[in-house]
Amino acid sequence: MQSISYERARDVNHAIALGGEPGAKFIGGGTNLLDLYKSGIEKPVRLVDVSRLSLAGIEELPDGGLRIGAMATNTAVGTDPLVRQRYRALSEALLNGATTQLRNMATVGGNLLQRTRCYYFTDPAFTHCNKREPGSGCDALEGHQRIHAILGASPHCIATHPSDMAVALAAFDAVVHLQGPGGERKVPLIDFHRLPEDHPERDTVIQPGELITAVELPAMPFARQSHYLKVRDRASYAFALVSVAVALDIDGGNVRDVRIALGGVAHKPWRAPEAESVLRGQTLSADLLARAGAAAVNGAQPYPGNAFKVELAQRAVVRALQTVIRKSGGQV
Template sequence: MQSIFYDRARDVNHAIELAREPGAKFIGGGTNLLDLYKSGIEKPVRLVDVSRLALSRIEALPDGGLRIGAMATNTAVATSPLVRQRYRVLSEALLNGATTQLRNMATVGGNLLQRTRCYYFTDPAFSHCNKRDPGSGCDALDGHQRIHAILGASEHCIATHPSDMAVALAALDAVVLLQGPDGERQVPLVDFHRLPEDHPEIDTVIRPGELITAVELPPMPFARNSHYLKVRDRASYAFALVSVAAAVDLEHGSIRDVRIALGGVAHKPWRAAEAETLLRGQAVSSELLARAGEAAVNGARPYPGNAFKVQLAQRAVVRALQTVIRKSGGQP
């Protein structure tokens, strides 16, 4: 039996010091890490408990933005009046993400660090998984591909990122605050998660010993006009086949500014920058929204088992935009 050590961190600096040991892992709510540990996917030698650190505050910033502590639970964020009023899409994404029981345990920092839910990664019976065992191959390439990526994948991995929260944060220009042995740094959420390329075993740009301390949202008044659309096989908290986080700044029937991010389509939350550029400054029309849907999946490389996702994503983008525009009093 493999030995495992447990330590409860007194403060952030203590947590970072404990995590210097190779194989150490931070644990907050444990809703993902413990599952992977029990199945033998994750094999930490030391668990550093950060759940009691004073990092759970949700507070307004002087510039009109918002800081969310890494230990804030998903429930606390989803129900926060500040989040619901200023960044509605984030609340909707979290409420669509998991059951109340899981939301009560799961933390913001842990949510960002979720590992993929690819069948071939989470089941040790499948021996070929480059994410679990680099260089072994990818059983998904010739397997059941329904939930897998159509954007940004590589021949080494076609898994998708499972988080709903992270998709909303990508659309909101969020920034991840990190503290580690080399000090503090900030990473834009859109750059925090990696595409698989030649190293699918590396999910994020986080460095050894670094701890997520908070997420900051910039002031974005039009994020009040936002929506999270999640398309899934069943309504009971399944992972997204395709999801869309959209926020629109509408003025006199024209789109002054817009944010769009997709989930369920790539190894990371996918910011639809091309679609945003196409929409800015344009008068709203059904034709324009359809073109934006096409632009959002430009460059898609589907497999036989998930080719349906291309059209599904296009339609989801259109529907999410329509929902926001109609709520804002615009057409169509």
């Protein structure tokens, strides 16, 4: 049996020093890491506890944006008054993401670092998984593909990203703050997670020893008019088959600005700039929303088991937009 050590970080610099050692893993709430450790998927030799670092605050920025500490729990963020008022879809995403017990433990940093979702990755009984063993193959390609990616996949991996929170953050132009042996840096959320390409074992651009310290939400007044729609097989906190986060700035039936991001369709939260371009500067109509929905899945490459996701994603985009329009007092 492999031995494992545990150490509690005193501060951020101490955490970075410990986390840079071979086989070390940061642990906050542990809601994903411990499951993967128990099943033998993750094999850390040292757990570095960062849960008590002073990184749990939610601060208003001078420009009206928010800085959310990496150790803030999903419950704290989802119920925060400023988040609910200014970034409605983020609150909705978090409160639809898991049970209360999990939300009370799970942290913002840990949420972003969840491993991608795939039956063949999380069950070691399946031997061919390029994410676990690079070069071993991908059992999902010929397997049960219902939950898998239709956008941005590769012949090496068709897993999807499981986070609800990250989809809303992608729609709101969030920025991830990192601190590591090389100092501090900021990475746009849409660039933080990787597509699988030839290296599906790399989920993010984070470097060894780097620690997520915060997520910054820039000021976006029309994020108040936003919505997170989650389509799933059952309402009891299942993962999304398809999800959509939208924010819409409408002036007299004209679209001044818009943000759209999708979940459950790719290896990372999927921003939909083509769909945004279809809408921006146009007058709202049923045909316009339908064209935006189609643009959101442009280039989709489904497999037999998940081909339904293409139309489902289109319809979800339209429905999410309709919801925001209706709540804003408009109609289509």
